[in-house]
Every structure is written in structure tokens, then in C-alpha cells.
Amino acid sequence: MTVEAPSPDAVAPARLGRPRDASRDADILEATLEVLAEHGYDGMTIDMVAAHAGAGKATVYRRWPSKADLVIDAVACMKMRDIDLENLPDTGSLRGDLVALVRAPELPEAERKMRVMGGVISLMSREPELAQAVYSAILAPRITINRALLQRAKERGEIRQDADVDKLAALAPAMTAFRTLAERKPVDRAFLLSLIDDVVLPAAGVATPTVHDGP
Template sequence: MAVVTTPDTVRTSRGGRPRDPSRDGVIREAILRLLGDVGYGALTMDAVAAEAGVGKATIYRRWRTKQDLVVDTIAVMNQTLAAPVDTGSMESDVREVVHRMVDIINGPVGTAIRSLLPSMQHQPALTEAFRTGPLQAWRDSYSRMWAQAEERGELPPGMSQSVLAESTTALLTQRWLLTGEPVTHEYADEVLARVVLPLLQAQHP
């Protein structure tokens, strides 16, 4: 699964030279790996260039500072989160989305996000990029899933704004960000079977 997508628009450098968009994804993936390894504080432009296998000029042609580089990476992080999920039933839709989250948590994006959380307290630009990037993509994916379930008559209206909807991934997030316990597909299945699906089924009109 690709961890970072590259926008279709080809931006130009400050000097007007066209940028090679194929390099952007490679550089962003290098950033994610380094964030997971060393964190935001120890990240350097030189290290990114070396990890991506490009010259420093290629990095500085795209981003002026380390913050610009990381903010841009967060902003386009895993737009596949917003890919539609429509299996034909609420139960299988929820299962698909929850297992997708497990993959993300255990991949480079999940590791990078966790390493960035301490820095977000002091870097408002990072927080805003996360809020409008991966977090918004995740919310959009969930909202569409609840809307589909409502259209099929599986849930009453207003589910997307409910506490129940918010709680469907709460236990996974708790392990990921707080307790450090493994977030596995087996654990996700147990949460679905014992907590999430019974609560959702109880809402059936």
C-alpha cells in the first residue's frame, strides 16, 4: 500500500525550473522513514536527501525549511484514507475501514504520526497540517460509510456525528498512542465482535 500520494499538479521551483513529480513521492517516503527513526527534532535536510538518494539542491528546490518539508508531507499523507468503502453492508464496511486503520497504524504513516505528536504541541503548523490532511481524510471516509449505511436503512440518521461513531476506533487509537500494546488484525476483530458491531446493530431502525 502506498503511504504517500503526490498531487497531480506539477509545481515549479523558485527559479522557474519544472520539478520532477516522481521525486516528490520518493522524498516524502524518505521523510516518513526518518521521522519514525529519529523524530522531528533530529530530522535534517541533509539526512532526507541522503535517505531519498537525491541531491540537497533537489530538497531545497521544493522546501525552504524542515518545517515546510514535514508540513507538506503531512498534508498529502495517505490520501488513500479517503478512498470510498462500499461493500454493500454496514458490517463489512466497518470491518474494512477498521482493518485499513490497523495497516496504517503499523506502517510508516502510523509510526511517523506517533513520532510527531510531541512536536505538534510546539509547532502549530504541524498540528494544522495533520488536522486538514490525514485526519480530515479519515473523517471523510467514515462520514461516507455512515451515510451509505443510513441510505440502506441499516442505521438511523445522524450517525456520523454521534459518540458511538467516534468510539468505533477508540480502542485501537488508545493502544496506538497511549498504551503501546500491539494493534493487530486479531485485536481489531475482537473489538469488532465484542464492542463495535453489537453497538451498531442495536441502532438498527
């Protein structure tokens, strides 16, 4: 008996739509952050994100089944300059090192991160995964850098030996978040210098200048 070979159409797997274009993910996540920073989580819609990214709403939903899933991924993927603890500023003083971190080009991005955090604050209490993503992407990197600079200052005897480095490292990031979220005020160079001179250095036992100037 002769068995006819099946036709190519008979053995070809059925297509379930076009494959997802992963190259669009970065655009969609970046658009999510922009919309969050401007409108907050409650005011954000998938339509807004899709329009901002130049993508179809169906494209967004194929990758992220809910708005919360999209936001968690977007916050977790927020990019920051890689932390290179071996090449931090080393001016010879704690104040000089901290001031060297206040770079004008980075201020708008730092403020945007705070606005993103403000945008998701209503969701963080309901989504522990989002709360962890916010901490890891926005607060933890700066705390890590501050801790390294403070520990170095402690080792060279510049700050009190009983200073709590972990608490001191979190002071400026915490007050920056409060200024953005609670007071709704901008985070500019003058504010950051005042944090260094009026809060961090006195708490560490370091004498500070009376005028908030540059390094």
C-alpha cells in the same frame, strides 16, 4: 552613427544556479515520512532525509527552507486510497461492511501513518498547519468512510435512531491513534475486529458475536 548590436553574452540573463528538479520532490517527501515514522520529528535530520532519498542536502533546502516546512508538506501529501463513497462495501450489515474495510494489505500502511503521527506529535502543538495536515491525511478519510457506513445502517434501521453518527465514526480512529501513540502497540486485524465488536457495534446498539472472527 553605427550602433553595434550587443553580443549574445551581454543580453543573456545571468543563471542563478540549476533549476530545481521537481521530479525529486516525491522521493524527498516519501523519504521524510519514512524517517519520521522511524525516528520522530526530534530525531529526524535533513541529512537523514537526503540520504534516504538519494539527494543532496542542498537540494532539500532549496525547496524547503526548514525541517518544519518539509514535514508539513510531507504529511499533507500522504496518499490514501481515494474515498469513493458510492462504492463502499455493502454486505447488508454494518458489521460486515466494517469488517470488509479491514484488509490485510492495508494494515502496514495504516500503522505507518499512525507512527508518522506519533513522530510529529511534539511539533503539532507549535504548528497548527501541521495539526490540520495530520488530521486531514490520517484521521479524516477513515472517519468519513465510517460515517457513511453508519448513516446507511441508520437509514435501514439497523442501529439506534438516536445514535450520534459523528461520534461513532470517530471512535475507532481515535482508539487506533491511542493504541499507537500512547500504548505503543501494533494495529493488527485482531485489534481492529475487537474495536468493531466490543466498541463500535455495542455503542450503536447492534448485537455482536461472542467470537472475533471474520465476516
